[in-house]
Amino acid sequence: MTAPTAPNDGLISPDLPVLTRKDFVTDQEVRWCPGCGDYSILAQMQKMLPELGIPREQIVFISGIGCSSRFPYYVNTYGFHSIHGRAPTIATGLKTARPELTVFVITGDGDGLSIGGNHLLHAMRRNVDLNIILFNNRIYGLTKGQYSPTSEFGKITKSSPYGTTERPLNPIRIALAAGATFVARSVDRDTRHLEEMLYRAAKHRGVSFVEVYQNCNIFNDGAFAAFAEKEVRADRMIYLEHGKPLRFGKENQHGIRLNGFTPEIVENATTDEGLLVHDAHTENITLANILVGMDYPDFPVPIGVFRDVDAPTFDQLVQQQVEEAMAKGKGSLEAVLRAGETWVVE
Structure with missing residues (x-):
């Protein structure tokens, strides 16, 4: 089951000039390693942005450190x-x-989940109207191949020559626990799906978090090849679609059901009866957490939207407070400075 390309939903203002992907391309030399998955994410972002119908001067990209x-x-x-x-x-x-x-x-598994973990966590719990795109290649690429917070247990790297002794973080599970109102996952090699996830994240009102499995072909090549390659993804990935039963396979012949809280594969499911139906709009994150726990090779890897709910945003609530304060009339800065306990130093 392949997700459709991001649609133009008719929200583009007729008064705005029609933008294309070329309008979002700069004159800067793109300096990533040849074959890096970052190229795909950049391309899908540049294809998606014109569909938003937003002037370029009203769009801002903020990043940390890393490739x-x-x-x-x-x-x-x-x-x-x-x-x-x-x-x-x-x-x-x-x-x-x-x-x-x-x-x-724009962040990565090293930037966002190590030194930036606290900052990422609070942005999500506050439901700031931000679109957070986390590139997950399970390695430190810019600093030449040390293990990252998402590297697999026992992984041998330059900084773990005998294998890592740390359990990896799961970015989706963290986003759900923090209360992010839009949580999704995609993969660099499924470009149509990636473009739609970026589009849906951008249209969401509130914090959106998208994890992108991104291949680092220099220091962690093939980290996701076992399930993300085009030849195998139909059997080894499962596309989450709200309101639809969980099915996978080249002919959607297999399904997922729950035995209590434990997912099970139903091979050659002839009907949808008993199959787990995805609900991305529920406030209860139990189902989403069950899906996050489905790990390859025991299960197909779930990609798509895990959660999509509405809630007041941090910036919206702050703006309301500002407007309410202004409605009370002009204040006095001098009075504020001299209010409460004050003293004079001779």
Whole structure:
């Protein structure tokens, strides 16, 4: 089951000039290793942005540190290449001060889940209206191949010559636990699906978190090949679609059911009866967490939207407070400075 390309939903204003992918391409030399999965993510982002119908000057990309964080140089919008792990915080400040902007946060598994873990967590729990795209290649690529927070247990790298002794973080599980209102996963090699996930994230009102399985062909080549290659993905990935039973296989012949809280594969399911029906709009994250726990090779890897719910946004609530305070009339800065306990130093 392949997801459709991101649609033009008719929200593009007729008063705006028609933009194309070329309008979002800069004159900067793209400096990633040949064959890197980042190229695919950049291409799908540039294809998707015109569909939003937003002027380029109202779009901002903010990144941290890492290979993925070169992204703002390559998209012809405003951008900010910030410091290690702090992109969500800087983006929160910008969105709060300029709520009319569409703000993307570009980060990686090292940048966002190690030094930036705390900042990422709080941006999601606050439901700031940000679009967080996390490139997950399960390795530190820019610093030449050390293990990252998402590297598999026992993985041998330059910084773990005898194998890692740490359990990996699951980015989707973290996003769900933090209360992110839109949580999705895609893969760099399924370009149609990736474009739609980026589009749906951008259209969501509130924090959106998209994990992208991204191949680092220099330091962790083939990390996702066992299930993401075109020849095998129909049997080894399962596309989540709200309101539809979970099916996979070249002919959608297999399904997933629950035995209590334990998922089971139903081979050659002739009917949908008893199959698990995906619900992305429920406030209860139990189902989404069950899906996150389906790991290859025991199960097909779920990609798509795990959660998509509505909730007031942080920036919206702050703006309401500002408007309510302003409605009370002009205040006095002098009075504020001299209020409470004050003293004079002679």
